[in-house]
Amino acid sequence: MSGNSFGKLFTVTTFGESHGIAIGGVVDGCPPGMDLCEADLQVDLDRRKPGTSRYTTARREDDAVQILSGVFEGQTTGTSIGLLINNKDQRSQDYSNIKDRFRPGHADYTYQQKYGTRDYRGGGRSSARETAVRVAAGAIAKKYLSQEFGIQIHGYLSQLGPVKIEKVDHSITNTNPFFCPDESKLDALDTYMRELKKSGDSIGAKVSVVATNMPAGWGEPVFDRLDADIASAMMGINAVKGVEIGDGFGVIEQKGSEHRDPLTPQGFSSNHAGGVLGGISSGQELIVHMALKPTSSISVPGKTIDIDGNEIDVVTKGRHDPCVGIRAVPIAEAMLAITLMDHCLRQRAQNPVSTSQTPDITANK
Amino acid sequence: MSGNSFGKLFTVTTFGESHGIAIGGVVDGCPPGMDLCEADLQVDLDRRKPGTSRYTTARREDDAVQILSGVFEGQTTGTSIGLLINNKDQRSQDYSNIKDRFRPGHADYTYQQKYGTRDYRGGGRSSARETAVRVAAGAIAKKYLSQEFGIQIHGYLSQLGPVKIEKVDHSITNTNPFFCPDESKLDALDTYMRELKKSGDSIGAKVSVVATNMPAGWGEPVFDRLDADIASAMMGINAVKGVEIGDGFGVIEQKGSEHRDPLTPQGFSSNHAGGVLGGISSGQELIVHMALKPTSSISVPGKTIDIDGNEIDVVTKGRHDPCVGIRAVPIAEAMLAITLMDHCLRQRAQNPVSTSQTPDITANK
Amino acid sequence: MSGNSFGKLFTVTTFGESHGIAIGGVVDGCPPGMDLCEADLQVDLDRRKPGTSRYTTARREDDAVQILSGVFEGQTTGTSIGLLINNKDQRSQDYSNIKDRFRPGHADYTYQQKYGTRDYRGGGRSSARETAVRVAAGAIAKKYLSQEFGIQIHGYLSQLGPVKIEKVDHSITNTNPFFCPDESKLDALDTYMRELKKSGDSIGAKVSVVATNMPAGWGEPVFDRLDADIASAMMGINAVKGVEIGDGFGVIEQKGSEHRDPLTPQGFSSNHAGGVLGGISSGQELIVHMALKPTSSISVPGKTIDIDGNEIDVVTKGRHDPCVGIRAVPIAEAMLAITLMDHCLRQRAQNPVSTSQTPDITANK
Amino acid sequence: MSGNSFGKLFTVTTFGESHGIAIGGVVDGCPPGMDLCEADLQVDLDRRKPGTSRYTTARREDDAVQILSGVFEGQTTGTSIGLLINNKDQRSQDYSNIKDRFRPGHADYTYQQKYGTRDYRGGGRSSARETAVRVAAGAIAKKYLSQEFGIQIHGYLSQLGPVKIEKVDHSITNTNPFFCPDESKLDALDTYMRELKKSGDSIGAKVSVVATNMPAGWGEPVFDRLDADIASAMMGINAVKGVEIGDGFGVIEQKGSEHRDPLTPQGFSSNHAGGVLGGISSGQELIVHMALKPTSSISVPGKTIDIDGNEIDVVTKGRHDPCVGIRAVPIAEAMLAITLMDHCLRQRAQNPVSTSQTPDITANK
16 A cells, blocks of 8 residues: 555565665466466566666666566466565665755655655665566566467657657667667667767656557546556656657647547547547557656756755766666556556456347457 | 546545436545535536536536535544435437447447447446546545645646647636636637637647645655556546646656756755656645547547448537536546545555654755 | 445445435446346345334335446446435434443444544444445345356354254245244244343344355455455444354364365365365355344443543433344345455456366366 | 455565465555564564474474565665565475375365466465465564554464363463463363374364554444454464454354443443454454364375366375464464554544544543
8 A cells, every 4th residue: 555566456566675685576466377487577677677788877787587486387376476686786885975965856855755764775765676576577467468469569769858759660679779669760869868978967758658459448437447547557657757648748739520530340540549438448559658757867966955954966976877768668568568467357357247248349440 | 446436545436327317426535523515515516517608518417416424513424425416417318329339539439349338328437427526526635635734726727729828827717617727818718619619629628737735745656656646547537648747748858957856945946847756745836737638529520330330420419518628627626636635644544653753854845 | 445345346335324314335346238127136125124023123214225327228337336225214313312422332432432523323334224235235246146157145044142043944034034044943033032122132143144056266365365355244244243164163173084075076075164265165055154243222221431431321222123133134145245246256357368278177066 | 456465554465385486575554664673573483483393394494584675774664565585495395196186175176276277386375384474574563563552462372172271371372382371271282282193183273362452443334344354364364264353153142231341431341342343443452263174184084086086085294283273373463463553554544634623532441
């Protein structure tokens, strides 16, 4: 209840601080009988891992995940899956610098106000390190969704500061350190990031994630709508400040005659809705966008106060991503997968009574 | 679990279809000892009520709410509060027109896919009529938050199609049928809506809602973040396609040195974050924006299919708002109030042990 | 969260006080496509109804339930089902007698301690009147379980004070006002109750409830065990002080060789376990017993204190059951049905991946 | 949702199989600012630990618990607490004996029916080994309840087969391997267990647990009653088949005039209720009893079937407790502590509005 679990039927609970002994979690609700091994999880963990390029933090972590339970003879058993990732690179650092001050734009101040205390080492629980567990859990969901429904989840960087991605080719995304799906923009990104790093500043980004081969009928109609749960999942990723489904904020200036997606015997002929109508998946491609703020951990000096209320200057040293949006791509994929998995199980739970006559309109998809 | 409840400690459960006997709900978790009567709820219900101006649907409903339980001798008792609103204006209509077809942009198709059946009268459960119960429940939360903390929640229309609101004066908002806080835009809105109505089309809108006098420390740090729960609450409102906290999608092109809000002994000196850091309220004004799609219930003919998969034209007759965004203002306020109320109770539950020394930094707010 | 909901996937939320305007609730999670009408619910409500014999309270209530939503053209739609029962017999009474005093054995004192206030009229929320809503909700679950699985739920009085029932014939239970399944005990019960009423005292009882045609595999293995959830459901019924599954407290003196139920190719050859092994249903008959305390509302004077701490005598006048255990029979059935329904949906949610090879051992049941 | 979490505000989630790499869990909701270290948890783990006497299984486990997160500089931070206990004694065994057969009285058959698969090594998830995590989590709750309220939780063996404990002296309980609070019964227990072990059979037991210094007002009035949640917590312990609060099944033959506990200016003058009235704690001592079945893992041959439905004989070899009830004592204490902790936080969440006048009746406790 203090907010370390996500999902009602497929539930992911995480623990761990940035510079603690280990991070980990529990995945509860995975159906039995699915092949699963640590390598299935490691792929996405490696994509999220810091230190893979000069554009991300230099902190080096193996991020090697251990499955402690819930898998027997290579298959899920239906019981809870324990996950553990040891923290290797906990440099014994001098924290006197951040211990007694509130870095602007960080959670330092709000944690202190909430709890009256905080683990200030590397941001503690507010560090993006925690998201490694989400990525591991998301890989389980991804595998299930792919195997049972053919659902594919593709995340990508859609904008970085002023550099807008114009072409989306999912086969390009994982070939470059930016998760950029547009080959023609790689040089621009490289140049921009090189300059940025020199300046000691950081930049915001837009990340998108889509799911293909979606079944229709997932999502609840009033409060646990598929889009509402996706919004919660994405806004719950560190640094996210905005979430859109389909045309998102673009709808403000749209007319109804322009926005609504016509149905034809061959399926929908457009997708302004982004795959959700009335909170329920329509079978169209699911389209989600999010905005990520620039990290506040920069070497440009800033104004703040210390714990005694004195005005001070602050400079964040250490290993930090100049654009946290980049590494958010596999995290966003994971959170979408977890959300879909939860709704897959929920939809299955409440299926119609066997005597009901459901008209066959799947051909219309 | 089929999604008709919102909130973990302050829980609102709703029931009811647009053209059923009644709509209603249960509010669970309201603290005891608060003065409460039906008039407290009616104020916001009247603001949301259809038929109040020529810009909203002509459907006439009293929307008179009854409190059936949980209040004794004018005070809440701490037990569940039953709410009931009878549906008065259920015109006995000919539904043959929509019974067997899927209106584009509506939930007709997704409900049918999900449940194999649907109450097609007036949209059934997918109708915005259900939100009247949210507004009633939200009024309870609003009263509590105001009385205990002085929190004020102000919603307003911030854009309607091409008409952008530039000045926000909360004293203006409730003086006009648009919930527009900018007196200088009233004529433009009036002209735009008049033209729109003539054309039989509809338009999208942007709605904003802010909360002042926020305490710091509300919200959980990982999954049930205050901003994530707000995103879920807002995206769960009919027609919402995007949600922003603070600068929202504006952060994409911001630098870190520009985005972070400096702390000073007098408080934060800017509010790009919108009042949330690391998922927890900072004590700054809470700022939320959302985008609402144009309603698909328009008299401009559209393409769709019937239940047998035949291609047909559809025209939606009946009483519909040309801009559903307008009436979303009190709904957004209600959902923000419910979300804050939930986190207020959560924060209270997990307060520090009595022996801990919490440094007094409230002076820094 | 303040405890007015039961069930995770099939969720029943109730509201209402004994002497308020109405009681009611919301049933969330019922699968779509099931025939349902008010008469389906009324059968059990009438069984629970007060005033049906001289052995129960003389309070007269129609207990006529209204289904306000979630049913369309005679079938459930999958959306939330609103239930309403008006309180008709709210005698305008003089409550000065109980307003300022704590009746011993009642919830008066604990409500006052918890909430700092209470609706003292007829016990308010602590009155057994609230259970009428549970019975209505349970009838929905009963119908589904019967229709989909052939599960039959039979409750009965198994002991009343010193009178122990020895023979269980479910066809007898509903032919007498005691829900007694043993025709040979009816005279003894009648005599005992007649004497009891004369004395102005009350008596405890034991109630049992069984479910036949149970599928194997329902229940979660660690915390939400089927037996644990049943224990919660039964202990949550007013006046229940003990719950047993199968042999219950009888197991204390049993040896392992005696207790374990052998499996044979024809099924289990005994049922000491009461149908649950490791928290999961075995397919055997589910057997539950519970102990209900004698009501404290008696005309025998008792010692207590008033709200100012003064020692006083108290005599409860008014219309009260001398044995609340009797009318608990349909309530226990309802709570068992709701619990089973919840686990039915949960089991369905997490079913094995389609590629897994589940050995066919159903023949062994 | 697949049942590996307990508690709504103080939530314990566990994972791990008997013969897997490790068991562990997450404790979510612990207030910040409490001193906590591994030694605080180890005390109870050592009491539960197997291999401590000849009356319990000879399996040797250190059961050394690691706190992986949520504690910083010796104090809880309010974030989730990760717990890990490595499985040391995983003898590489020949499981061919139990792999394809269903031991009578075990969860083998029900797991297979539920999941279509099972981790058969040592009982997998159904093994009592999982309860070590509950004990560790319970120790956190115990410490908090003791420190903040002075609540003390005492478990003890109250009956073992035919040997009934008559005197309860909590200072005796932890001085003997039976958790027996009655010194005069130690010889009888020793003799009985010696004979039992020789016979290769097992025996049932009754365990009791009480909580002193209880505040009044904890527990919700309708569904999440304190007694209902305790019933769920206890029935969820392996082998428990019955739960009683206060006089339990003894109430069946009690009269109302005998059962109700009079209130006096000095407090209640008896405690038949066991500390709960209307689902809410009264401030009296909380009294809980439970019945535990004899383990089915015995060397007395039994009848069962194999996975192909063939009739076979089964003998359970290996290291098993002849009376699982004994080691259930610290588990029952832990589950009571977790339940109370949950309700402590819930009560705190919904406290009265500051303007309400709560009459001071605490003097009457």
